[in-house]
Amino acid sequence: xxxxxxxxxxxxxxxxxxxxxxxxxxxxxxxxxxxxxxxxxxxxxxxxxxxxxxxxxxxxxxxxxxxxxxxxxxxxxxxxxxxxxxxxxxxxxxxxxxxxxxxxxxxxxxxxxxxxxxxxxxxxxxxxxxxxxxxxxxxxxxxxxxxxxxxxxxxxxxxxxxxxxxxxxxxxxxxxxxxxxxxxxxxxxxxxxxxxxxxxxxxxxxxxxxxxxxxxxxxxxxxxxxxxxxxxxxxxxxxxxxxxxxxxxxxxxxxxxxxxxxxxxxxxxxxxxxxxxxxxxxxxxxxxxxxxx
Numbered sequence: 400x401x402x403x404x405x406x407x408x409x410x411x412x413x414x415x416x417x418x419x420x421x422x423x424x425x426x427x428x429x430x431x432x433x434x435x436x437x438x439x440x441x442x443x444x445x446x447x448x449x450x451x452x453x454x455x456x457x458x459x460x461x462x463x464x465x466x467x468x469x470x471x472x473x474x475x476x477x478x479x480x481x482x483x484x485x486x487x488x489x490x491x492x493x494x495x496x497x498x499x500x501x502x503x504x505x506x507x508x509x510x511x512x513x514x515x516x517x518x519x520x521x522x523x524x525x526x527x528x529x530x531x532x533x534x535x536x537x538x539x540x541x542x543x544x545x546x547x548x549x550x551x552x553x554x555x556x557x558x559x560x561x562x563x564x565x566x567x568x569x570x571x572x573x574x575x576x577x578x579x580x581x582x583x584x585x586x587x588x589x590x591x592x593x594x595x596x597x598x599x600x601x602x603x604x605x606x607x608x609x610x611x612x613x614x615x616x617x618x619x620x621x622x623x624x625x626x627x628x629x630x631x632x633x634x635x636x637x638x639x640x641x642x643x644x645x646x647x648x649x650x651x652x653x654x655x656x657x658x659x660x661x662x663x664x665x666x667x668x669x670x671x672x673x674x675x676x677x678x679x680x681x682x683x684x685x686x687x688x689x690x691x692x
Contacts, residue, residue: 402552403427408461410454410477411496412439414635415523416467418530419495419556421446426555433457454481463491463552470642471499478506488515493549497522497577497639499646500570501653503540507566517545518566521553522573524580526620527634534558538576540568574650577643581664583617584640584681591625592688601626624682631680638677641668 405428409420412434420443424430432448433456434440440450451457458464458481468474474496482492492510494503498520507518519541529535536559539546546562553560563572594601605622608614624630644665651658667687676683 402463402548405462405552406431406460407552408433408451408457408464409448409467410434410457410464411467411469412443413467413469414527414633415495415530417442418527419465419467419523420448422530422533422555423552424448428552431457431461455485458482458485458490462489463493463548465493465495467495468498469496469639471496471502474498475502475506478510482510482516483513486510486514486516488517490516491519491545491548492516493519493521493552495521495523497573497643497646498570500567500574500650503570504567507541517542519545519549520566520569521549522569523556524573524576528620530556536576537561538563538569538572540564540566540570540572542566571650574643574647577640578647578658578661578664580617581640581644581668582660583615584621584684585664585667587618587622588625588684589688591622591685595626595689621682621684624680625685628685630682633678633680635681636677637668637672637679637681637683640681641665641672641677644668 407423407428408431409416410433412420412432420430420432424447430448431451432440432443433451433454444450454477466474466477474494503520510516510518519539521537521539523535523537525535533555535557537553537557539549539562550560563569591601591604594604602623605619608618644661647661648658648665671684671687
């Protein structure tokens with residue numbers, strides 16, 4: 400079924416939200432947009448997005464509301480202040496943010512109880528490059544009907560879309576994803592530092608390991624940046640990984656399972672962030688191990 404006749408409301412036009420909304424516009428959707436910092440809307444408005452003066456206006460004018468926000472408290476605020484009063488059973492919320500699984504479940508229940516509006520948690524992996532190229536991996540939680548709609552509406556954004564189960568399952572899967580990514584990036588940083596101090600040309604590491612068991616997308620992205628000491632443009636942020644690691648350790652605690660490597664990763668990421676790198680690219684983690692400026 401073609402859902403391009405449905406109007407989309409996109410809240411959160413940041414590093415990921417901008418390329419995703421641009422792809423939705425290119426796919427033929429009417430996209431209403433709102434962002435806390437209006438200046439960030441310029442590019443998507445030029446591409447045809449319709450700016451809304453408030454979240455309330457956006458929700459009223461949109462059939463499907465998409466969130467791409469920084470953390471759980473911001474998502475919670477948007478839902479409680481704007482979606483609960485205006486939601487209806489004919490609207491659908493798709494949360495592309497990385498939100499705490501328990502917060503997701505509670506808010507989804509509240510939204511459905513108060514206005515019969517469905518919720519799909521659909522966090523993404525693949526970074527800005529994946530959002531720009533339409534090759535994201537999306538892991539979704541929700542009922543079959545709503546997830547089917549999300550799968551079709553978001554088609555221009557992903558190369559892999561997996562229905563993981565009921566609401567909250569997508570967020571749990573994203574937490575698992577971030578556990579792997581964070582530990583991977585941290586070991587890449589210490590590996591690059593070791594290679595450099597041992598006299599190896601670290602700029603060749605990513606090429607040398609291509610296709611082997613150690614190869615990964617994080618390796619190919621961050622290893623050259625770590626070797627060169629060039630960390631711009633920023634494609635993702637240390638604070639994002641740290642937030643997700645905290646969610647992982649919290650989830651592990653509630654499930655009474657041990658995650659020692661993730662806990663250590665959270666400590667190291669916190670240490671790095673405390674040195675002024677929270678807003679910087681995770682490639683800067685190399686600075687934990689060397690003295691590059």
